[in-house]
Amino acid sequence: MNLKITTIASMLSLTLGAGGGCMLARPAQAADVNRLVIVILTPADLSLAASIEATLNNDQELGLANFSASARGGAVYLTGFVRSDIQRQRAIEDAKSVPGVMTVRDNIVVMNLDY
Secondary structure, eight states, rough: OHHHHHHHHHHHHHHHHHHHHHEEEEEEETTEEEEEEEEEEEEHHHHHHHHHHHHTOGGGGGGGGGEEEEEEEEEEEEEEEEESSHHHHHHHHHHHHHHTTTTTEEEEEEEOOOO
């Protein structure tokens, strides 16, 4: 095991063991595998994301839409699929209504399916 992977694994276990949330490591770009980006998700970030997902899942107007949310420092990232632009806008407004949300980044895909 090389030193870089050992260091990341050690940092991850210390962070999780100390109750500090979750840490993710990934290459900054596909062509730049020697540079890593470390993202630390705090318990507050994880809680905010869970609150947003619960809000979206409980909205009857969104029907069978499929969402996931992540948060970092009040910035929320929404991903998923909806059947109309109206549902997309509704999901964004629902996310904005959750306390602690400062900005919403929309990565929702509208799939116009007629069946």
